[in-house]
Amino acid sequence: MDHRPQAWGRPRDDVYGAYDASYLQNSGPKTVTQSPVVTGTSVIAIKFNEGVVIAADNLASYGSLARFTDVKRLRVFLDSSVVGFGGDVSDMQFLDRHLNELAIDEAYDAAEPTPETPTSPGTLNAANLHKYLQKLMYRRRNDFDPLWNQILVAGLDAASKPFLASVDLRGTAFTSPSLATGFGSALAQPIMRKYAATEEDAARLTREQAVDVVKECMKVLFYRDARSLDKYSIAVVTKAGVELKENEQLERQSWAFAERIKGYGTQTV
Amino acid sequence: MTSIGTGYDLANSIFSPDGRNFQVEYAVKAVENGGTSIGIRCKDGVVLAVEKVVASKLLKHGANKRIATVDRHLGVVYSGMVPDGRHFVDRARDEARAWRDTFKTPIPTADLASRLGGYMQAYTLYQSVRPFGITAIVGGFDSELDTPVDGEVGSGPKCGAGGKGEGKKHGGPFLYMIEPSGLYWGYYGAATGKGRQAAKAELEKLDLSGSGALSLEEAVKEAARIIYVAHDDNKDKEFELEMSWISGADGPTKGKHQEVPKALREEAERLAKKAIEKDLEGDDDEEEKKEGDKMEE
Amino acid sequence: MFRNNYDNDSVTFSPQGRIFQVEYAAEAVKQGSVVVGIASKTHAVLVAIKRNAEELSSYQKKLFPIDEHVGIAIAGLTSDARVLSNFMKQQCLGHRLTYGRNMPVRSLVDMIGSKAQVNTQHYGKRPYGVGLLVAGVDESGPHLFEFQPSGMTEEMQAFAIGARSQMARTYLEKNLDAFAACGREELVRHGLKALKESLVQDRELTVENTSVGIAGVSKAEDGSTKVEPFKVFDGQDVNAWIESVADNKEGGAAEGEGMDVDG
Numbered sequence: 001m002d003h004r005p006q007a008w009g010r011p012r013d014d015v016y017g018a019y020d021a022s023y024l025q026n027s028g029p030k031t032v033t034q035s036p037v038v039t040g041t042s043v044i045a046i047k048f049n050e051g052v053v054i055a056a057d058n059l060a061s062y063g064s065l066a067r068f069t070d071v072k073r074l075r076v077f078l079d080s081s082v083v084g085f086g087g088d089v090s091d092m093q094f095l096d097r098h099l100n101e102l103a104i105d106e107a108y109d110a111a112e113p114t115p116e117t118p119t120s121p122g123t124l125n126a127a128n129l130h131k132y133l134q135k136l137m138y139r140r141r142n143d144f145d146p147l148w149n150q151i152l153v154a155g156l157d158a159a160s161k162p163f164l165a166s167v168d169l170r171g172t173a174f175t176s177p178s179l180a181t182g183f184g185s186a187l188a189q190p191i192m193r194k195y196a197a198t199e200e201d202a203a204r205l206t207r208e209q210a211v212d213v214v215k216e217c218m219k220v221l222f223y224r225d226a227r228s229l230d231k232y233s234i235a236v237v238t239k240a241g242v243e244l245k246e247n248e249q250l251e252r253q254s255w256a257f258a259e260r261i262k263g264y265g266t267q268t269v
Numbered sequence: 270m271t272s273i274g275t276g277y278d279l280a281n282s283i284f285s286p287d288g289r290n291f292q293v294e295y296a297v298k299a300v301e302n303g304g305t306s307i308g309i310r311c312k313d314g315v316v317l318a319v320e321k322v323v324a325s326k327l328l329k330h331g332a333n334k335r336i337a338t339v340d341r342h343l344g345v346v347y348s349g350m351v352p353d354g355r356h357f358v359d360r361a362r363d364e365a366r367a368w369r370d371t372f373k374t375p376i377p378t379a380d381l382a383s384r385l386g387g388y389m390q391a392y393t394l395y396q397s398v399r400p401f402g403i404t405a406i407v408g409g410f411d412s413e414l415d416t417p418v419d420g421e422v423g424s425g426p427k428c429g430a431g432g433k434g435e436g437k438k439h440g441g442p443f444l445y446m447i448e449p450s451g452l453y454w455g456y457y458g459a460a461t462g463k464g465r466q467a468a469k470a471e472l473e474k475l476d477l478s479g480s481g482a483l484s485l486e487e488a489v490k491e492a493a494r495i496i497y498v499a500h501d502d503n504k505d506k507e508f509e510l511e512m513s514w515i516s517g518a519d520g521p522t523k524g525k526h527q528e529v530p531k532a533l534r535e536e537a538e539r540l541a542k543k544a545i546e547k548d549l550e551g552d553d554d555e556e557e558k559k560e561g562d563k564m565e566e
Numbered sequence: 567m568f569r570n571n572y573d574n575d576s577v578t579f580s581p582q583g584r585i586f587q588v589e590y591a592a593e594a595v596k597q598g599s600v601v602v603g604i605a606s607k608t609h610a611v612l613v614a615i616k617r618n619a620e621e622l623s624s625y626q627k628k629l630f631p632i633d634e635h636v637g638i639a640i641a642g643l644t645s646d647a648r649v650l651s652n653f654m655k656q657q658c659l660g661h662r663l664t665y666g667r668n669m670p671v672r673s674l675v676d677m678i679g680s681k682a683q684v685n686t687q688h689y690g691k692r693p694y695g696v697g698l699l700v701a702g703v704d705e706s707g708p709h710l711f712e713f714q715p716s717g718m719t720e721e722m723q724a725f726a727i728g729a730r731s732q733m734a735r736t737y738l739e740k741n742l743d744a745f746a747a748c749g750r751e752e753l754v755r756h757g758l759k760a761l762k763e764s765l766v767q768d769r770e771l772t773v774e775n776t777s778v779g780i781a782g783v784s785k786a787e788d789g790s791t792k793v794e795p796f797k798v799f800d801g802q803d804v805n806a807w808i809e810s811v812a813d814n815k816e817g818g819a820a821e822g823e824g825m826d827v828d829g
Binding site for chain 2: 577584679
């Protein structure tokens with residue numbers, strides 16, 4: 001009889017073969033989050049002439065279960081940038097707390113805001129914030145302990161020009177006139193590119209146009225993405241600050257197209 | 270000081286035969302040479318103020334702040350050795366952050382005061398360190414509202430941060446003063462530094478605990494006046510007045526620790542100067558009394 | 567030398583609440599040759615007198631670039647200054663890497679302040695024997711800071727530290743109101759004139775013994791700030807400036823420019 005703890009409650013070696021002890025080793029990299037659990041789906045954003053519009057729905061899924069329906073995935077940083085999170089919600093909460101502490105630290109050194117300069121110079125702008133998040137995500141990836149998120153950062157850069165960039169769980173970072181994470185990169189991005197394929201196009205978009213495009217994309221995502229919700233949050237970032245609405249409802253839905261879709265579920269035709 | 274030369278005052282953490290730690294007492298001397306700091310706790314907030322003696326004309330005006338923010342809702346001001354004060358503030362910020370990491374909520378003023386008191390006290394225990402050459406005044410406003418837990422994404426727990434009971438009064442303005450020994454008390458009005466005697470006398474005249482308690486804006490004006498009064502003894506040197514305040518969520522600072530706006534500060538200084546002038550005209554005999562007090566010391 | 571029981575280490579207060587070791591360290595700063603710094607609305611400059619150990623030896627550097635936007639002037643123990651300088655370089659580089667921006671000068675100065683304070687509170691450590699002037703530009707404009715061995719750091723409009731620096735400070739106090747509006751060249755000239763006040767009798771500013779460091783900032787039309795990186799000028803590069811403040815010119819050109827500022 002094998003009395004070693006590793007063998008307790010295990011099938012007999014002589015019958016089932018030796019246990020693969022490599023699972024028990026504690027050398028090698030420490031790993032924590034190896035897969036996301038409760039997840040948020042797409043985040044989408046597009047630049048316009050004087051800012052950025054960013055949106056994400058209010059759903060946190062547990063696998064295919066629509067588990068939490070009031071989850072706010074857009075977070076405001078220092079009243080001047082918005083961070084949108086896709087992917088694991090607990091990692092998002094960790095990042096949210098981390099960014100809150102960063103914002104508190106940053107406020108220690110910032111000059112007092114005056115009526116002339118409401119956002120005082122020397123505070124981190126969206127470009128600085130994105131660079132920071134990229135370093136953070138890449139470092140966690142190298143520790144084999146990634147934060148399982150796809151992130152969009154919307155705001156203004158040092159020259160007060162609209163800024164939009166993404167970073168994912170590997171630390172991959174890039175920027176574009178429009179960006180989307182998750183399913184949105186397949187479903188929303190082509191639509192947004194029709195309106196803003198280049199920076200020049202984006203610079204011609206008005207705020208109203210940009211908001212309309214984003215709302216249209218959220219609707220398409222709700223039609224086609226089974227992990228999405230018709231309640232969503234949308235934020236507009238400009239020089240004047242952040243306008244965040246967290247309880248929006250998709251309007252004027254039309255499911256007529258659904259009748260023409262065949263080949264799924266219990267249909268027998 | 271009769272103790273000098275007995276050898277019991279040459280190292281920290283050493284008791285003299287009559288039970289004193291002289292190094293801590295000497296640290297207090299460093300505080301007593303520093304510019305006056307005061308704090309006022311009134312019914313709807315806290316005011317902190319400090320007299321910054323202008324050592325050189327070449328200093329940039331208003332650029333060197335002496336009142337520090339800790340987290341968002343706490344302020345710290347100190348008299349004594351400024352580099353020690355900055356170290357102390359760094360520690361306060363670390364404590365506030367550590368509290369948030371653990372409890373996902375802002376640190377209550379009382380808990381910060383307790384931890385900082387413990388930190389100061391630790392520097393009286395070993396021969397390998399010296400006590401802090403500062404006395405610090407910590408002011409804060411603990412939220413009276415149900416605030417979200419840090420990182421909360423949905424509607425969250427019904428009880429709010431820290432599990433607040435229903436129908437109970439929570440939060441409010443708080444003020445503590447921490448001495449080099451690590452000793453700290455809660456105060457309605459606290460003063461330390463060179464002009465503490467005069468400042469304390471003025472603070473005692475204010476109605477801070479009664480029902481007709483001072484409003485926050487009145488407290489700002491009183492704080493300015495008290496710093497001017499406390500400065501009176503050493504007329505020769507110029508000084509800059511720095512003031513900060515903290516109100517509740519429905520007050521002017523929305524629960525945050527902030528510098529008092531320029532307009533209000535200047536108004537308070539104008540009134541303070543006027544009050545001083547009036548005092549000087551009014552009572553020459555009081556001046557004599559003060560002189561008498563000094564003789565006794 | 568006057569000795570007492572309370573000046574052996576930096577963890578003993580005297581009965582008056584003083585720490586003599588820290589005060590002695592401040593004396594080391596006064597042994598170093600003089601350095602001057604001035605900040606205007608657009609520039610921050612440092613000027614310094616370099617010393618050589620003997621006629622044929624080279625001159626000890628006094629100005630050091632820290633990062634693109636910051637430089638320091640040192641007075642006191644050069645080797646202690648290098649420790650602080652290396653630390654500051656690392657912090658600036660780290661900040662640039664993680665945030666993609668120039669480190670705010672105040673944050674940088676606060677860090678060396680905290681570092682120095684620790685040395686005044688623990689047995690077995692000694693205070694740094696060097697004083698610094700830190701000049702730099704960031705998003706909120708040009709800045710000048712003074713750093714002392716005690717860990718005290720203060721933002722100044724203009725300042726001088728080192729041997730006989732009181733005379734330079736007197737000059738700076740006299741001309742204080744003019745500095746804010748000064749342009750690049752004018753600010754350097756003010757710096758050199760202050761420096762001259764602190765020179766020993768019969769000594770002159772020469773291309774060998776004078777250093778100038780400049781950082782600047784200007785607002786571009788699109789609202790972004792354009793930084794003139796901190797640069798140190800030595801040798802022939804400082805000749806024109808030295809000539810422009812030469813004694814025989816004092817009455818002419820220099821005075822005239824002074825008038826401009828007032829008007």
